[in-house]
Amino acid sequence: MTVLVTGGLGYLGSRLIRELPDHPAFSDQTIRILDNYRQPRFHSLWDLPAYADYEFVDADVRDAEAVREAMDGVDAVFHLAAVTNAPETFDIPEKTWEVNHEAALTTYEAARDAGVDQFVNVSTCSVYGTTEEEIDETFDCDPESPYGEAKLEAEQEMLARYDGETGLTALRLGTVYGWTTGMRFDTVVDKFALLAATGEPLTVYEGAEDQKRPYLHVQDAVRSMLFAAAELGDGEAYNVVGQNGRLQDVVDAVEKHFPDVEVGYVEAEQLNQLSYIVSDEKIRAEGFETAYTLDDGVAELADKFRGLL
Numbered sequence: 001m002t003v004l005v006t007g008g009l010g011y012l013g014s015r016l017i018r019e020l021p022d023h024p025a026f027s028d029q030t031i032r033i034l035d036n037y038r039q040p041r042f043h044s045l046w047d048l049p050a051y052a053d054y055e056f057v058d059a060d061v062r063d064a065e066a067v068r069e070a071m072d073g074v075d076a077v078f079h080l081a082a083v084t085n086a087p088e089t090f091d092i093p094e095k096t097w098e099v100n101h102e103a104a105l106t107t108y109e110a111a112r113d114a115g116v117d118q119f120v121n122v123s124t125c126s127v128y129g130t131t132e133e134e135i136d137e138t139f140d141c142d143p144e145s146p147y148g149e150a151k152l153e154a155e156q157e158m159l160a161r162y163d164g165e166t167g168l169t170a171l172r173l174g175t176v177y178g179w180t181t182g183m184r185f186d187t188v189v190d191k192f193a194l195l196a197a198t199g200e201p202l203t204v205y206e207g208a209e210d211q212k213r214p215y216l217h218v219q220d221a222v223r224s225m226l227f228a229a230a231e232l233g234d235g236e237a238y239n240v241v242g243q244n245g246r247l248q249d250v251v252d253a254v255e256k257h258f259p260d261v262e263v264g265y266v267e268a269e270q271l272n273q274l275s276y277i278v279s280d281e282k283i284r285a286e287g288f289e290t291a292y293t294l295d296d297g298v299a300e301l302a303d304k305f306r307g308l309l
Contacts, residue, residue, distance in 0.1 A: 118169075134278075135277065164235070169233055175189070
């Protein structure tokens with residue numbers, strides 16, 4: 001029995017592949033990691049639990065033949081492979097579509113053809129766009145980046161093809177933060193922690209500090225994936241959010257754990273961004289609850305940077 005994790009060396013994947021062996025539903029399964037080293041996170045393969053059985057497939061998720069071969073004997077798929085830096089995707093829209101839409105659907109179809117039991121598609125709250133309303137899964141999506149557009153189209157096409165034979169869950173994750181072996185620093189919490197640790201000031205635009213966003217600790221993101229594979233699979237999309245926090249809440253947490261940080265509030269020529277609040281009531285009703293806060297995540301990052309503090 002085998003679990004396949006696409007993008008397994010990435011920010012989320014590097015933590016998921018370490019959590020799978022300790023989950024009762026997956027403890028006796030081989031963990032097959034598919035990754036193409038787009039981000040050269042070779043270190044994500046270091047110090048894997050010695051009591052688990054791992055395999056590595058060096059392949060691009062756009063290689064349909066390689067993906068189909070990787071499905072051999074697979075019982076569950078966690079599809080994480082994606083171009084994830086939303087601002088970057090404005091410069092590479094074609095590649096973003098190839099990876100986040102076309103390859104995602106190819107992976108899903110390969111899983112269905114192979115008779116996989118559960119397919120967990122990691123989506124994003126970026127499918128919604130900005131709004132002043134509280135958002136649930138019935139909200140009309142209006143993504144504002146090639147990243148969000150491709151993720152939404154792939155998710156919707158998968159859900160439309162769901163026939164009940166291969167379990168399918170789409171998880172719309174909030175803005176993820178916190179430490180993993182495969183770190184990334186292009187999201188606000190992790191970026192602010194890095195700047196603070198290295199003596200760089202934080203720049204906050206006046207008027208933006210009260211804007212709210214859905215935040216999610218990386219461990220809660222991983223926990224939601226394991227929950228989805230073990231308990232859901234009903235062909236539905238679920239929001240996953242730890243807390244709807246203000247940007248000022250992020251700054252406050254960074255100032256608490258990096259007390260020497262400088263914060264500059266500057267006037268922006270134009271500030272069009274709106275707050276948005278995402279409801280995770282649907283997945284909570286199924287029995288999943290998040291466990292970590294912004295403060296927990298920043299404290300963890302400060303501990304990792306302790307040599308600089």
